[in-house]
Every structure is written in C-alpha cells, then in structure tokens.
Amino acid sequence: MFGLEALELARIQFAFTVSFHILFPAITIGLASYLAVLEGLWLRTDNRVYRDLYHFWSKIFAVNFGMGVVSGLVMAYQFGTNWSRFSDFAGAVTGPLLTYEVLTAFFLEAGFLGVMLFGWSRVGRGLHFFSTLMVALGTLVSTFWILASNSWMQTPQGHEIIDGRVIPVDWLAVIFNPSFPYRLAHMATAAFVATAFFVGASAAWHLLRGRDNPAVRKMLSMAMWMALIVAPVQAIIGDFHGLNTLKHQPVKIAAIEGHWENKPGEATPLILFGIPDMEAETTRFKVEIPVLGSLILTHSLDKQVPAMKEFPKEDRPNSTIIFWSFRVMVALGMLMIAAGLWSLWLRRTGAIYHSRPFLYFVLWMGPSGLIAILAGWFTTEIGRQPWVVYGLMRTADGVSNHSYGQLGFTLVMFVVVYFAVFGTGLAYMMRLVRKGPHTGEEEQPPGGPGQKRTPARPLSAADDGHEANSSLTERN
Numbered sequence: 001m002f003g004l005e006a007l008e009l010a011r012i013q014f015a016f017t018v019s020f021h022i023l024f025p026a027i028t029i030g031l032a033s034y035l036a037v038l039e040g041l042w043l044r045t046d047n048r049v050y051r052d053l054y055h056f057w058s059k060i061f062a063v064n065f066g067m068g069v070v071s072g073l074v075m076a077y078q079f080g081t082n083w084s085r086f087s088d089f090a091g092a093v094t095g096p097l098l099t100y101e102v103l104t105a106f107f108l109e110a111g112f113l114g115v116m117l118f119g120w121s122r123v124g125r126g127l128h129f130f131s132t133l134m135v136a137l138g139t140l141v142s143t144f145w146i147l148a149s150n151s152w153m154q155t156p157q158g159h160e161i162i163d164g165r166v167i168p169v170d171w172l173a174v175i176f177n178p179s180f181p182y183r184l185a186h187m188a189t190a191a192f193v194a195t196a197f198f199v200g201a202s203a204a205w206h207l208l209r210g211r212d213n214p215a216v217r218k219m220l221s222m223a224m225w226m227a228l229i230v231a232p233v234q235a236i237i238g239d240f241h242g243l244n245t246l247k248h249q250p251v252k253i254a255a256i257e258g259h260w261e262n263k264p265g266e267a268t269p270l271i272l273f274g275i276p277d278m279e280a281e282t283t284r285f286k287v288e289i290p291v292l293g294s295l296i297l298t299h300s301l302d303k304q305v306p307a308m309k310e311f312p313k314e315d316r317p318n319s320t321i322i323f324w325s326f327r328v329m330v331a332l333g334m335l336m337i338a339a340g341l342w343s344l345w346l347r348r349t350g351a352i353y354h355s356r357p358f359l360y361f362v363l364w365m366g367p368s369g370l371i372a373i374l375a376g377w378f379t380t381e382i383g384r385q386p387w388v389v390y391g392l393m394r395t396a397d398g399v400s401n402h403s404y405g406q407l408g409f410t411l412v413m414f415v416v417v418y419f420a421v422f423g424t425g426l427a428y429m430m431r432l433v434r435k436g437p438h439t440g441e442e443e444q445p446p447g448g449p450g451q452k453r454t455p456a457r458p459l460s461a462a463d464d465g466h467e468a469n470s471s472l473t474e475r476n
Contacts, residue, residue, distance in 0.1 A: 009407035010082045010399050013414060015381070017075050020418055022377055023370050024068030029143060029188065030195020031061040032136035034222075035116075039132050043125060049214045055120075056215070056437035057199075060429055062117055065109075067425045074414075082407070086388050086398030090166045093159060093174055097149040105142035109135050143188055151180035153389050154380070155248045166392070178248050182241040183380075189234045190376065193336060194369025196226035200339075201366025202433050204359040215437040217353055220362070224352070228340030235333055239296075246297055249390065250306040252383035255319035256326045257293060258283040261307045268293035268305040273327075276319035281309060283323075317385045322378065329375040332368045339365055 035054055042050035076098070079087050087094070115123060115131040123131075158173025159166045168174050200223030206216045246253045254260075258276040259268060260283065270293040274286030297305050308316055339362060346352035384390055388398040 006402060006404045006407050007396055007399050009404065009411055010402070011395065013082065013407065013411045014075075014078055015378075016411070016414060016418070017071065017078065018377070019374055020422060021068065021071035021075055022373060024064055024071060025139070025142070026191040026194050026370060026373050027064050027198060028061065028068050029139045029191035030193075030198075031057055031064065032132075032139045033192065034195060034199065035061060036129075036132045036136040037222075039129050043129060049218050052215050052437045053218060056432075058117060060432050063425060063429045063432070065113070067422055071418075071422065082400050082402065083388075083398050084400040086393065088165065089393050089398065090153075090389055093152060093156075093166055093168050094149050096168075097145055097152070097175070101142055101145035105138045105145065108141065109138035112138070140188065143191075144184060147184045147187055148175045148177075148180055151183045152177050154183070154384055155179040156389055156392055161392070166389075179241075179244055182237065182244045185237050186234070186241050186376075187373075189230060189237055190369065190373050192226065193230050193234055194373055196223045196230065197336065197339075197362070197365050197369045198367075199223040200227065200362045201364075202436075204362040204366075205434070206436050207353060208356065208359050208363065211436060212353065219437075220353065224340060224343035224362075227336055228344055231333065231336040231340050235337065238333070242297065243299075246305070249383070251308065251311045251316060252322075253297065254306050254308045254311070255317045255383060256322050256379065257297070257305065258286065258319055258323045259293065259305055259307050261309045262304045266304075267291040267295075267302055268297070270296060274323070276323050278316070278318065278320060283319075314386065317383045322383045325375045325378040325382070329372045329379065332372040332375070335365060336368060336372075 035058055038050045038054040038057070041047065042054065079094075112131040112134040115128065116135050119128055119131065152174055155178040156166075157177050158170035158175075159168050161167070199219055203216050203220035203223065206212075207220065242253070255276075257268075258271045258274050260281055262268065267290070269288040269290045271283060271286045271288045274283040274288075276283045291301055293305055294300055294303050308319065342358055342361070343352055346355055346358055352358070386394050386396065388395040
C-alpha cells in the first residue's frame with residue numbers, strides 16, 4: 001500500500017486510532033471538572049444560570065464519554081493483535097498499569113456516572129454533587145494511570161530484564177518514572193485548555209448569531225478566565241517538560257530543533273523555520289536566532305544542545321515531522337495566551353461580549369486545543385522512535401508477524417468505520433452545541449402524569465399529532 005511496509009502500516013493504524021481516541025478523553029477530562037465547578041457554583045449561589053449550563057454540557061459530556069470508551073477499547077485490543085511481541089516483552093509492566101486504571105478510574109466513573117446523568121431529580125443535592133465530583137476525579141485518575149504506562153515507555157526504570165522479558169522490581173519507580181510528573185501535568189492542563197476553548201467557541205458562535213443571554217455570556221466568561229490563567233501555566237509546564245526531555249531523551253530534542261551539529265565554542269541557535277533533511281543531515285532554508293536555543297533549552301548563554309550527528313543514524317527520530325508538529329503546538333499555545341490577554345483587555349472596556357473580531361477569533365480557536373494535543377502527541381511518540389520502549393526495545397521488534405495485506409485491509413476498514421461511527425457521533429454532539437443552553441425563560445414543563453412532556457418513545461407522540469390535526473380541522 002503506497003510503498004509502505006507491514007511495520008509502517010501497523011504504526012499508521014495505531015497512530016490513526018490513538019489520534020481519534022485522545023480527542024475524546026481530553027474533552028471528557030475538561031468537561032467533567034467544568035461540570036463539577038458549575039454544580040458547585042449553583043449550590044453555593046443558587047444562580048439558575050449555572051444549573052442551566054450544567055444540564056446543557058452534561059448531555060455533550062455523555063456523548064463524548066461514550067465515544068471515548070468505544071475508541072479506547074479498540075486501542076487495547078491492538079496491543080494484542082498488532083503489537084504482540086511488545087506485549088510479551090513489556091506486558092508485566094503495561095498490563096498491571098492498565099488494569100489499575102480499570103479497577104480505579106473506570107469503576108469509579110461507572111459507579112457514579114448514572115447518578116450524575118440521571119439522578120438530578122431522584123437524589124439529594126449533596127449526593128448528586130458528590131457523584132459529579134467522583135466522575136471528575138475518575139477522569140483524572142484514569143489520566144494518571146495511562147500517563148504512567150506511556151511515560152514508562154519513554155523513560156523506563158524500576159525493572160529488570162529476565163529471559164527476554166521486563167520484570168518490575170520497584171513499582172514506585174515504574175510509576176513515578178522521570179518523565180511521568182511532567183507529562184501528567186502537561187496532558188491534564190492541555191485537556192483543561194482544550195475544553196476551555198471548546199466551551200468558549202460554543203459561546204462565541206451563539207453570540208455572533210445574536211443569541212445573547214446570561215448563560216451564553218457565562219460560558220464565554222468562564223472559558224476566557226480559564227484560558228487567561230491556564231494557558232501561561234501550560235507554557236511553564238512545557239518548559240520544565242522540555243528540560244526533562246533534554247536530560248533523558250536528548251536526541252528527541254535535537255530532532256525537534258532540527259539541530260544537526262555544534263560549532264566549537266558557539267551557543268546553539270534557535271531555528272524558527274526550516275525543512276530538516278534526514279538524508280542530507282541538514283536543515284534547509286532555516287531561519288534562526290543566534291544563542292536563543294541555548295537560552296531556552298539550557299537556560300544559559302553558552303551551553304550547547306546535543307546535535308543529531310552525535311547519535312547513530314539508526315537511533316534518530318524523524319526530524320522532518322516532529323520539527324513541525326512541535327512548532328504547530330507552540331504556535332497554537334501562543335495564540336491561546338493571546339486570546340486570554342485579549343479577553344482581559346476587553347473586560348476592562350466592557351466589550352468582551354460584543355467585539356465581533358474577538359468573537360470570531362475565539363470561534364476559530366475552538367479546535368485549537370485539540371489540534372495542539374495531537375501535535376504534541378505526535379512530537380512525543382514519533383520523537384521516541386525507533387524505540388517502542390526507549391533504549392530497551394525497538395519498534396520493529398515489537399510488531400506482530402502480520403502480512404502487508406492483512407494490515408492494509410484492516411487499516412482501510414478502520415478508516416471507513418471510524419469516520420462513519422465517530423463522524424456521526426461528532427455531528428450529533430455539534431448539533432447539541434448549536435442548540436445552546438436552555439435558560440430559565442425557555443424551560444420546558446417538567447412532565448408527569450397528565451402534563452405535556454417530550455415523549456419517551458417516538459410513537460407516543462401520536463396523541464399530540466392527533467390533537468394538532470383536530471385543532472386544524474376545527475379552524476378550517
């Protein structure tokens with residue numbers, strides 16, 4: 001298929017499924033915490049706007065949560081089908097970590113999700129709020145275990161290799177491996193920022209169409225406060241994460257920077273733009289700023305950053321890809337910070353809900369958080385290559401013994417099914433977003449015996465239709 005080998009098809013297939021999957025948990029993490037904040041504010045202030053927003057976003061959360069669960073199951077199966085040698089080699093570490101995620105996070109979410117979604121009028125306020133908090137906590141616990149497993153693949157420790165298999169000898173060292181704290185903070189914060197811009201874009205869309213009400217205004221206000229506070233924090237976390245990567249995976253940093261060789265006595269420049277050429281071992285058409293690379297990456301004016309030519313060719317990741325994926329992530333991060341600062345200035349002038357250029361900017365920034373997450377994930381995972389477990393097992397040694405035809409066929413099927421199933425789910429979710437939150441004035445009758453209500457079954461609407469036809473006949 002297009003000149004690709006079986007190994008490359010297996011990698012593309014996993015990249016495709018994980019790219020779909022990561023979007024749903026990111027929004028789930030952010031929305032769960034957002035819902036907890038909304039319900040807490042409603043309980044404290046008794047402001048109906050917070051309650052209306054809770055009901056609105058809980059529907060979107062439910063759809064997103066369901067798609068995240070389904071897409072996650074497919075990834076779990078792929079470890080056994082396409083990467084069986086990796087599972088055999090590292091399963092003693094990755095298997096228990098993923099099991100802990102199910103036993104703690106998934107069971108916690110499943111136990112309280114029903115109460116959260118369907119218990120609003122069936123349980124007390126305190127119990128319902130507790131359920132929302134437990135679901136939000138469950139999403140963060142899930143992030144903890146997933147990032148622990150993936151971070152161990154980046155910076156493995158706390159193990160021994162016995163008879164060709166990894167055996168854990170220190171679980172605390174396995175879980176709290178060197179890159180784990182930075183990657184956990186970076187991913188969780190990214191989820192909050194991505195959700196903030198998703199919520200903010202939804203509010204901007206309604207305001208641009210003239211639907212200006214307290215609920216929509218509150219959506220935009222809360223989203224922009226989150227962007228103003230969290231986006232700069234994310235940049236600081238990213239800096240610490242970069243320093244950690246420089247220490248433990250220096251070749252990844254060299255590839256990200258498109259930096260091929262150091263000149264004696266010269267600080268490392270920062271290459272803003274260019275096209276890394278893996279064959280020629282150079283970055284073509286580069287635009288660089290002297291010394292700035294050393295300042296950002298080593299926090300000094302004279303220390304040099306490791307260069308690609310210092311590492312064997314077979315150990316170098318593809319700089320052409322991660323050079324640009326990293327810059328996409330950073331550029332979007334800077335635009336997020338700019339959006340937060342712009343919103344602060346507009347608050348001072350009282351124009352945050354009326355400035356159409358700002359609202360259009362927030363609208364177009366809606367998917368920016370998710371795109372940045374994908375770009376960062378590509379940078380992290382492709383930057384680890386050619387290792388599936390860094391320094392221990394090469395990716396080529398971890399793939400199952402499948403044929404080119406089998407992987408090509410299943411890849412095509414994944415693409416078709418994913419776009420059909422998740423495309424439909426996303427379309428439905430966006431339809432809910434376009435409806436917007438019901439305010440107190442738009443509230444439907446509560447329903448019940450002898451009261452008007454939205455039918456639970458489609459055929460139950462027949463009586464309403466009969467009444468409408470009778471009224472029309474009388475008028476004629």
